[in-house]
Amino acid sequence: MSTVTLYSVSYDIASLILHILGFIIPPANAALTNGNVVTGLAVLVFGVILLAASMLNTILLIWWERKLLGRIMDRRGAMHVGYAGLLQNFADGFKLFRKTTVQPREADALGFFSGPTAYLVTSFLLFGILPISSGWNSGILPLSLLLALAIFSFAPLFIFVSAWSSNNKYSLMGGMRSAAQMIAYEVPLLLAVVAVVIVAGSFDLTTIVYEQQNYWFWGPLFVALIVFVAGMLAEMERIPFDLPEAEAELVEGWNTEYGGMLFAFFMLADYLRALVGSILVVLLFLGGWTMPSWVPGALTTFPLAGIFWFMAKTYIVFGVFVWVRASLPRVRTDQLLRVGWNRLLPLSLLAVFLAATLVTVKCVWPFGCLPSMGT
Amino acid sequence: MATPDSAEEKPRENPVLWVARPMATAARQFAKSLFRPSTIIYPYERLEDPKFRDRVEVASGKPFGVGRVWDNYRGVHSLNIATCISCNLCAFSCPDICIDMVTVAGGDPKHPKKCPQIDYGKCSYCGFCSDACPEGCLTMTTRYELSTPKRSEMIYSPEKLNAVFHSKLPMNPIRLARPDNEDSILLDPPLCIGCNACARDCPTGCITMLDIPKPEAKPGEKLPRRIWKEPVVNDSDCVRCGTCISVCPKECLFWGTRK
């Protein structure tokens, strides 16, 4: 396991910058190389790295979805800008950036502009919390899982605000659906997480990952995984649960009136949330950045192996979401709510019960035993 | 289904495991199109390119071979000015009225040669003009790319259409057989004044003016003021363009079956 951490990297970059500055301006050398200044700049660099990495991954995720969807649909997806269309999303983003932001005359300006902005900002916030690999996180937060889910569930508010303030009937209906759906699926989602927390004995994502060293949780907690993935699909508003923005009847749902950069905000935030959803699945059920012991050591010990495996798993999980999107129709609002309350809620309770049983018996064939660390 | 004796076997699909079946189908398609999806990368690969056509093997397999642009595709016209007889039939037959007969260089200055000019902004590529062309000089080719930033460039002059003819594109091979029982140009003799207009304007020169005997005027009867000639149409050369009918000042020519 390499000892390079996100902190050490940003600290090194910050001190390098300050030393170069001090070399250029000799009188300020002492002040610039002061430990506090370096730490302050390191925090800034840290944030910039997080922002850049999450942006890059989001855009790569869109590319990944377009390519996968294309192949499933017997076509190619983006392929002209850059190698295999890798730069297509940058081109799309640039186009949206150049467009005029049109505000409907009757729209409420405050909500209309603050809704997408807050939606995007809260989605970015999540990346400060999620650990990417051992040492690659912003800090040891004992309740990081809870905090992540709390920030995740901000979204209905902002969606509803922007839908209401666009002053459009389609947007309003989309916003209503979105709020109803997210609230309905919050409960089974959290109960599925509770199952994981019972087994892992901690709300800290890093601890949860290390609890999976003997076996990943997806096997024994398969019911929780199903509930979590279904809930995540609803939270991310992807097919089959994308009815808030069902383009067939609601044009584009709550973002009907948005164009240009504000639409790009929504798009970006949607995929940020999709990325976070995939990351959460990997962290909670697929062992995070760890690999099982039967994998040859050479594959797990190269530099940044943790990040590599983590991202690989994330993209595969997202690939499953794309597969679902490509092959399933959209459900209806009442059916969605009925599935949420009538099916997923009992299933999640079953998952909690199974998790409690698992903790009690400790060892389950064929998975093995829980590690002794934790509670 | 109430059709028990259906010829094609059709297993009725029922839901299995909620969504397992459609997801399996999508995965199968993914595996099939992983290496070569059915799409054609159009500007780089063209179906009318024989090299590409024979080489490509796509996910949807063999029947894709019919995707070639056959030679009888109805694209941009090609016009052979040298063989055009200016019969106007293409312009008459055009349902969109997008063909104008315009003067081309060369030919008799007194009777300038007119050839079709096509406005592709209006053309619907129905092919009636090339069907109507008696000499086979106006045909359709496989060229289908003619986007242009200017509307005026959509109007193809006869010279431009002639250049298409010389660009060696595959020509539409369909030639309609002319019906055997075509009507002929008939004359209503009492009305004719022998003015020579029909013979002058006939694109094929199949009308000759023959002298007719000037009748003796009976006492008290006034002979009509006319030239004592009458047109005679050579049916085997006639292309049935109707130019003579439209130029006749006295409306004495008409279509009919020659006895």
Next chain:
Amino acid sequence: MSEMWINMGPQHPMTHGLWNLRVRLDGELIKDVDPEVGYLHRGIEKISEDRHYNEVITLMDRCCYVAGFAWEHLYTIAAERALHITPPERAEYLRVLSDEFQRIASHLMWYAAFVQDIGLMSPFLYGMRDRDLILDLYQSYTGARMTYEYFRVGGVRSDLPPGFTDQARKVLDWLTPRFNEYDQLCLGSDIFHKRCDNLGVLKANDCVAHGVTGPMIRSAGLKRDLRKDRPYSVYRQLDFDVALADSADVTGRYLVRMEEMRQSVRILRQVVDWLDHHPGPVIAEELPRWLGAPYAPVGKEGYLLKRHYPKGVGFSAVEEPHGEAQAYVVNEGGEHPYRVKFRSPVFANISAARQYMVGYRVADIPPIMGSVDVCVGEVDR
């Protein structure tokens, strides 16, 4: 939320064309609907009065852009009856070949649009991909992919190119297993049944009362197919079944259309075999001069025609992919039809919208309208 009117159209992803469905909503519940058409009116019937009999065929392709051949066939039958012309048998078989391929192509287009309406993404591409093979076939013998202008009054324009029947058989072989694949994607998924079962129910007697025809009436269990009931062209000599379902809902219409595609494949195999062994003329021998290739002026208007060709009227009814289309052509002896009138099946089908839409939810509008298979080009003409 109080009740509100929503304009679904004229530009809306649900409409598949250019029309407007006004919906009165109470929350998500549909209280009332009011279809408005006319946005795509081009006056085809009036233009036809100023066109030669054959030139009207160019307009028929624009009548319905997904089922051009059905409308060409409809018009040519009516015009031939008005002009007292009988086409040769090979031309009739070529017309049935075109018609049935058109039925498959139209239903594939419907399938693509319909699954898009319920949110299925990839079958859209599958349907369009397989439809493209049929368009390729069309291109090989008519020269165009969508605006064919292939039928003529008294026959068809030209015979098949060499090797066509083999290619057609390949396409049919390719299509047959595809239908099962489509079924797996739709019927095999529980969500599809949740969405489409008992949706947009229009019982048989309501269908009759509103003049609703085509797959909608067959999905209600009423065996009504003009190819069987009033056989035109050579359908009498072909062996096929009428697709039927009894649920009268969206799933039933899906089943009927899928079965119709299978039956069309069955018809096409017979037609292709017949065409292989029966060469012959493709256009009638005894045609009026002005229906042949040249279209020159006639001189004294009508002088010749009144002498040679008697007046007449022609009526035809054709089982179009969307339903029963009818045409009426009045020949007053000129070189243009005196009057042309069409009956569009889709017009009647969407006129009954209030009957099968009220009471469902706003999310049901796209599947229901999708199952009706709206083609606005022929509604407005």
